[in-house]
Each structure stands twice: as C-alpha cells, then as structure tokens.
Amino acid sequence: MNAEHPSAETLDLPASRQANERLHALIPGGAHTYAKGDDQYPEDLAPVISHGRGAHVWDADGNRYIEYGSGLRSVSLGHAHPRVTEAVRRQLDRGSNFVRPSLLEIEAAECFLRTVPTAEMVKFAKNGSDVTTAAVRLARAVTGRERVALCGDHPFFSVDDWFIGTTPMSAGIPPAITDLTLTFPYGDLAATEELLARHEGEVACLILEPATHTEPPSGYLEGLRQLADRHGCLLVFDEMITGFRWSEAGAQGLYGVVPDLSTFGKALGNGFAVSALAGRREVMERGGLRHADDRVFLLSTTHGAESHSLAAAMAVQTTYTQEGVTARLHELGSRLAAGVRAATAAQQVDDHIVLRGRPSNVVFATLDEHGSPSQQYRTLFLRQLLAGGVLAPSFVVSSALTVADIDRTVDVVAEASAVYRKALDAEDPTPWTGGRPVRPVFRRRS
Incomplete structure (x- = not known):
C-alpha cells in the first residue's frame, strides 16, 4: 500500500x-x-x-x-507471465482469425490432448459456460434424453438457462427449461442412484465438479462412473477449477476416473480467454462431420480458435509440465x-x-x-x-x-x-x- x-x-x-x-x-x-x-x-x-x-x-x-x-x-x-506473453507476442504479427482453420489449431489440440491424455478429442471456445452447455447439448443428443442432473452442492456451471434457472437469479428463464434440470448431492451415491431410478431413462448426464472444497469420498467418482454406465447417461466433469490445480491432467488424471466429457478453462489461458470441451471420440464426433446421425451444433464460435489465446494456452500447459x-x-x-x-x-x-x-x-x-x-x-x-x-x-x-x-x-x-x-x-x-x-x-x- x-x-x-x-x-x-x-x-x-x-x-x-x-x-x-x-x-x-x-x-x-x-x-x-x-x-x-x-x-x-x-x-x-x-x-x-x-x-x-x-x-x-x-x-x-x-x-x-x-x-x-x-x-x-x-x-x-x-x-504478465513471461512465457505466456512471449508466446502471444510471437502471434501478433501472424494474424488472429482466418477464414479456415490454422496450423496453430492442430498444435493446440495436440498439446491439450498430450496434457489431458484421458480425452480423445477437444474443441476450444472462449469461456466456461460455452463448453459446459455444449457438453449438456451433446449428452442430450447422444442419449435422446432431455433431463440434466447437476450437483447441487457446487456453486456454478454456466450462465445459460439450464443452470441459472436453478438459482435465485432466475428472472427471464421459463420454468419449462428449469424443470428439466435435476440436482443430486455431492458424495451421496445412494441419493444419486435413487434420482436416476426415479427418472429412469430420462437423464442425459450427470454433471459435477469432481472435487471442490473437499476431497471425493473413497470410491465416489468410481461409483458415479458405474451409475452413469448402468443408467445409460453420460458422466461430465466440470474441470474449470480442478484442471491444472489438481494435476496437469485435471482431477480425472489425479483420481483415475475417466468421464465421457470434461470441460476446462480458467487456468488454461492464464487470463487469456480460452476454454475447452474434451471427451470420448464417439461422443465428440457427434458435433463433427464423420457420422451418420443427426448433427449437433457444437461450439461453432467465431473466436473459438483465435490464435493469441491458443498460443497462450499452449504456453501455459508447457509451463505447468516443465516447471x-x-x-x-x-x-x-x-x-x-x-x-x-x-x-x-x-x-x-x-x-x-x-x-x-x-x-x-x-x-x-x-x-x-x-x-x-x-x-x-x-x-x-x-x-x-x-x-x-x-x-x-x-x-x-x-x-x-x-x-x-x-x-x-x-x-x-x-x-x-x-x-x-x-x-x-x-x-x-x-x-x-x-x-x-x-x-x-x-x-x-x-
């Protein structure tokens, strides 16, 4: 002062x-x-x-x-971390956004998937809300179900209606949307199983932060994985906070439980705007061109592959792993x-x-x-x-x-x-x- x-x-x-x-x-x-x-x-x-x-x-x-x-x-x-700012500086004279994908997008995707090897494909965006909502949309498309079950003990998932409608700041959100969102308590497998049984065949995904202020109880994440498989829904990890802070590969890398989809942001860019949706190839590809199912409009964002933020993300991941x-x-x-x-x-x-x-x-x-x-x-x-x-x-x-x-x-x-x-x-x-x-x-x- x-x-x-x-x-x-x-x-x-x-x-x-x-x-x-x-x-x-x-x-x-x-x-x-x-x-x-x-x-x-x-x-x-x-x-x-x-x-x-x-x-x-x-x-x-x-x-x-x-x-x-x-x-x-x-x-x-x-x-102003020197490795990050220098990586961004090198990109400044090379253009920031093009009419077609750039080579940097390949490099950034390869870098991310090396860092988070439990994922098979990745797509970048600008903020966490975009990718968590994209995960929900993918889960609904893959399962053909409408309901989403989120962990009610975790404070934030998205600015979008499916989540914000469950908070006290629900003005402007139709109840018909909020009614499709269910909640389950963290660490309580029995309560989650009861919820899935009560809504058998209706829940598209379970979405939660794999850990927050407390460590997951022994066997909890493994149990969620089994419940999701048994009830035919996807397991989604929101790794906005746990990504990099728990391990370079996130909580999934630390605890050894692989979700169907996971979302990263925050530390990924060290302040630059970049987030990531990652997951199993067969799920992620539903947002691509190499399948015969109905297409999912998946993160088609003008600035999702803006080069300065991708350069920052690569520098961040390299710094984490090397230092x-x-x-x-x-x-x-x-x-x-x-x-x-x-x-x-x-x-x-x-x-x-x-x-x-x-x-x-x-x-x-x-x-x-x-x-x-x-x-x-x-x-x-x-x-x-x-x-x-x-x-x-x-x-x-x-x-x-x-x-x-x-x-x-x-x-x-x-x-x-x-x-x-x-x-x-x-x-x-x-x-x-x-x-x-x-x-x-x-x-x-x-």
Missing part, C-alpha cells in the same frame, strides 16, 4: 470510488462478472485495478496489493494455510475464520459468534486484509507468489484476527464493517 500499514478506518480509495461510479453508469452491475462486483467488497473499499505483475496488482489510487484468487482463479501463473507448477501451487498453499491457521488460533478465532479446500485452492469461511456463516464478519475480515495490502476474496494462490508474500499475508491475517476477536467479544461486528455488508452473488433482489 502507499501508506505504511494504514488501518481499515484510514484506508481511502477516492479514485477507485470514482471509477466504480463510472463503471455502474456504463456497465450493468459495474463489472462483467458478478463475482467482481463492488457489492462483493466492503463499502467504498472496492479497488479498481490499474495493472498487475506476478502476484501483485495496483489500484487506481496507486496502492499495491498481494492478490489471491487472481482472475477468478484463472491467472494461476501470475500476471512443476501444480506442485508449487500445493507448496505455497500449504504454507499459507498453516500460517493462517496458526495466526487465527493465536487469537482464538480459528473456529470462526475457517479454511477449506485443497492447498492449491484454499477458500475461507467467516462465522459469527454462534458459528453461523456471516456476511458481516466477512466484511470485517476483508476490510482488515485490504488495509494490510492483501486483496483476497479467497486464499487461492498463484505460482507467482513468493515466500515473502505468503509470510506478509499471514502477518496481515494475524492483525485482522485480533480485530475479529474484538468483534466476537462484543457480539457485534458493525463498528468494524464500515457500512453495508458484502452481499452474496446469487440473490433475487439487488
């Missing part, structure tokens, strides 16, 4: 406040992703970013922060988690600031004096982190973080924990929230 450790009471972001007003005047919600909205941050303390390098970002007021969860987990190598990035993410995340747990325990708030998830994907929950999730206490915690120069909607690490960054973060958490303890003792965090609490993304009213 510009000031030497300002307090949450003295931290002021006038340029960011002005920029936020301009954003809301021009862009619905003030951001292109709801999770980046200023309602997700304490009132008047939502920094607008000027630029970033490595694990650090600077806001419009010139303050520097150690950043976590970069780009909603997409920037896992750090901002052992996944292992580094686990090492950094483990150091951070151990430090945070020690800091919160020292202030006796470790039952209230709770860490969850694999070391490469650590998130935190903020609980009140009764042990219930609290947006007010989250607001307090975020304010204290920001005052200490830590921008952390989560504790998801990038490989650009240094040991010094981690240790500084732990020091800031220790200071924040002392304030958290005061609020718990007072049984009222209001004096430390600085205004309205942060809000959940999925809510019916603004």
Whole structure:
C-alpha cells in the first residue's frame, strides 16, 4: 500500500470510488462478472485495478496489493507471465482469425490432448459456460434424453438457462427449461442412484465438479462412473477449477476416473480467454462431420480458435509440465494455510475464520459468534486484509507468489484476527464493517 500499514478506518480509495461510479453508469452491475462486483467488497473499499505483475496488482489510487484468487482463479501463473506473453507476442504479427482453420489449431489440440491424455478429442471456445452447455447439448443428443442432473452442492456451471434457472437469479428463464434440470448431492451415491431410478431413462448426464472444497469420498467418482454406465447417461466433469490445480491432467488424471466429457478453462489461458470441451471420440464426433446421425451444433464460435489465446494456452500447459507448477501451487498453499491457521488460533478465532479446500485452492469461511456463516464478519475480515495490502476474496494462490508474500499475508491475517476477536467479544461486528455488508452473488433482489 502507499501508506505504511494504514488501518481499515484510514484506508481511502477516492479514485477507485470514482471509477466504480463510472463503471455502474456504463456497465450493468459495474463489472462483467458478478463475482467482481463492488457489492462483493466492503463499502467504498472496492479497488479498481490499474495493472498487475506476478502476484501483485495496483489500484487506481496507486496502492499495491498481494492478490489471491487472481482472475477468478484463472491467472494461476501470475500476471504478465513471461512465457505466456512471449508466446502471444510471437502471434501478433501472424494474424488472429482466418477464414479456415490454422496450423496453430492442430498444435493446440495436440498439446491439450498430450496434457489431458484421458480425452480423445477437444474443441476450444472462449469461456466456461460455452463448453459446459455444449457438453449438456451433446449428452442430450447422444442419449435422446432431455433431463440434466447437476450437483447441487457446487456453486456454478454456466450462465445459460439450464443452470441459472436453478438459482435465485432466475428472472427471464421459463420454468419449462428449469424443470428439466435435476440436482443430486455431492458424495451421496445412494441419493444419486435413487434420482436416476426415479427418472429412469430420462437423464442425459450427470454433471459435477469432481472435487471442490473437499476431497471425493473413497470410491465416489468410481461409483458415479458405474451409475452413469448402468443408467445409460453420460458422466461430465466440470474441470474449470480442478484442471491444472489438481494435476496437469485435471482431477480425472489425479483420481483415475475417466468421464465421457470434461470441460476446462480458467487456468488454461492464464487470463487469456480460452476454454475447452474434451471427451470420448464417439461422443465428440457427434458435433463433427464423420457420422451418420443427426448433427449437433457444437461450439461453432467465431473466436473459438483465435490464435493469441491458443498460443497462450499452449504456453501455459508447457509451463505447468516443465516447471512443476501444480506442485508449487500445493507448496505455497500449504504454507499459507498453516500460517493462517496458526495466526487465527493465536487469537482464538480459528473456529470462526475457517479454511477449506485443497492447498492449491484454499477458500475461507467467516462465522459469527454462534458459528453461523456471516456476511458481516466477512466484511470485517476483508476490510482488515485490504488495509494490510492483501486483496483476497479467497486464499487461492498463484505460482507467482513468493515466500515473502505468503509470510506478509499471514502477518496481515494475524492483525485482522485480533480485530475479529474484538468483534466476537462484543457480539457485534458493525463498528468494524464500515457500512453495508458484502452481499452474496446469487440473490433475487439487488
């Protein structure tokens, strides 16, 4: 930060406040992703970013922060990573989009399938929603069934109607579409089997994140594979987060369970817009030209093969495999988690600031004096982190973080924990929230 450790009471972001007003005047919600909205941050303390390098970002007021969860987990190598930017730079004078496929598309597909060898074909797009919806469409076409079963314990799959209609933000989505989407609980094979039996012959696919804040129970993913085969539906893994963070080949590579289809994004481009739908050849080919069945309109996107993003994706995959990035993410995340747990325990708030998830994907929950999730206490915690120069909607690490960054973060958490303890003792965090609490993304009213 510009000031030497300002307090949450003295931290002021006038340029960011002005920029936020301009954003809301021009862009619905003030951001292109709801999770980046200023309602997700304490009132008047939502920094607008000027630029970033490595694990650090600077806001419009010139303050520097150690950043976590970069780009909603997409920037896992750090901002402006030299291997990625150089790969993109080489493409700049070679054109970006052509009337026919380019040689780069072959190279990018071969690179992806080497990295994720459990898949046999791949098609690229620009964002995760495109490819998860494409997976659902393929599953419906292959099975001739209309219903989709998604894991109700996982927070997000797509901006498209089949998923968003199941959230509180369902305005504009006909119930007839939502009625085709079913949910099943994570880790409960019996409940999933009961759902498939109740809708026998109706479910096109089971779609879930193979792992999130908890590891899959022993035999769970194998059991889902067996259930899908037994009931004639497809198994789809959403690997937006687990892809690269769990292993270079995703969760399917780590746990050894092969889905029919899987979707990748986020870390695949290190911030460049690229996602991937991958899977079994006989399923994927339904979107191609070499079959006799009805054709599936599969990811026919103008910018799906834009060369700069494909070059970035290839550089990312090469960096991961050559430099052992996944292992580094686990090492950094483990150091951070151990430090945070020690800091919160020292202030006796470790039952209230709770860490969850694999070391490469650590998130935190903020609980009140009764042990219930609290947006007010989250607001307090975020304010204290920001005052200490830590921008952390989560504790998801990038490989650009240094040991010094981690240790500084732990020091800031220790200071924040002392304030958290005061609020718990007072049984009222209001004096430390600085205004309205942060809000959940999925809510019916603004």
